[in-house]
Amino acid sequence: MVPTPDQITIAAYHRWLRRGAAHGRDREDWYAAEQELLFSLNYQVIARHALDSAAAVVVGNPAKPRCRFCERGAPAADFDAPVPVVPPALGNTALFSSGVCSECREQVLDQLEPDFLRFARPFVAGSALSVASFDDVPSPAYVPIAAFKYLVAMALLLLPEPELQYVEDATEWVANPDHDFDAGVIGHLECRLHIMPNEAPRPWVALARRADHDAPLPYILFSLGSGRAVFQAPLPLCVRDDDLDGAPLLIPRACPTAPSGAPPQPIASARVVLAAAESTRETHLQFM
Numbered sequence: 001m002v003p004t005p006d007q008i009t010i011a012a013y014h015r016w017l018r019r020g021a022a023h024g025r026d027r028e029d030w031y032a033a034e035q036e037l038l039f040s041l042n043y044q045v046i047a048r049h050a051l052d053s054a055a056a057v058v059v060g061n062p063a064k065p066r067c068r069f070c071e072r073g074a075p076a077a078d079f080d081a082p083v084p085v086v087p088p089a090l091g092n093t094a095l096f097s098s099g100v101c102s103e104c105r106e107q108v109l110d111q112l113e114p115d116f117l118r119f120a121r122p123f124v125a126g127s128a129l130s131v132a133s134f135d136d137v138p139s140p141a142y143v144p145i146a147a148f149k150y151l152v153a154m155a156l157l158l159l160p161e162p163e164l165q166y167v168e169d170a171t172e173w174v175a176n177p178d179h180d181f182d183a184g185v186i187g188h189l190e191c192r193l194h195i196m197p198n199e200a201p202r203p204w205v206a207l208a209r210r211a212d213h214d215a216p217l218p219y220i221l222f223s224l225g226s227g228r229a230v231f232q233a234p235l236p237l238c239v240r241d242d243d244l245d246g247a248p249l250l251i252p253r254a255c256p257t258a259p260s261g262a263p264p265q266p267i268a269s270a271r272v273v274l275a276a277a278e279s280t281r282e283t284h285l286q287f288m
């Protein structure tokens with residue numbers, strides 16, 4: 001569902017009021033209002049967690065664990081303690097999943113996590129924007145497609161059980177250590193990156209599901225907020241997105257509201273293409 005000009009006008013007016021009715025930036029208000037409406041009219045947030053809550057949350061059933069990557073249960077597969085859904089290095093002390101067997105933790109998550117952290121940490125720390133503009137500042141090498149697979153892995157761990165039937169191909173793809181496999185046919189291996197003016201008070205994750213079946217938007221959108229960055233990625237290879245085949249994937253340039261406080265207002269938003277299977281030190285940001 002595309003927002004109407006009337007809806008955008010009203011939402012932009014409220015944004016202007018929230019900014020203290022200051023002069024200027026009308027176009028920014030209009031544009032941000034349009035993107036926020038695109039998100040709110042078409043998506044329902046189906047999971048949202050603060051990552052530093054005092055009480056730990058375990059997604060899944062620890063008494064009857066089933067691995068989301070190899071689909072084995074106990075005792076066919078070994079299960080240790082629940083695994084963190086988001087790396088502790090990004091502030092996660094509270095959100096865990098019982099849906100990963102010991103073997104897949106070692107062979108899937110532990111393999112992909114370092115690439116994601118090397119990609120994400122400079123943005124989380126807010127240092128990446130200056131790093132991107134100075135060639136002599138070393139940035140860590142990472143494999144872009146591995147970083148993207150880790151974003152998808154986090155989304156898969158958060159997904160409610162009934163949705164798993166739609167994402168079997170994505171699960172298989174994430175677990176495949178051959179990063180060249182299928183990369184050509186998947187396309188759109190990109191995330192959206194929002195840079196915040198200040199550090200988020202609490203790290204958070206959210207999962208949004210498309211509410212309007214006919215909207216040309218990805219079925220599942222995953223968001224992770226930590227430090228100065230919010231990363232958003234669509235879940236690829238989802239059978240509910242089959243109708244979108246070939247069409248450019250539209251990702252609303254709006255963040256779902258973090259668990260506490262007002263919707264975050266980024267100072268910059270960029271597309272980051274993460275399709276390459278070779279290690280790189282460069283992150284190409286397409287600001288828009």
Ligand SMILES: [Zn+2]
Binds near residue numbers: 070101102104105
């Ligand atoms: Zn497994």
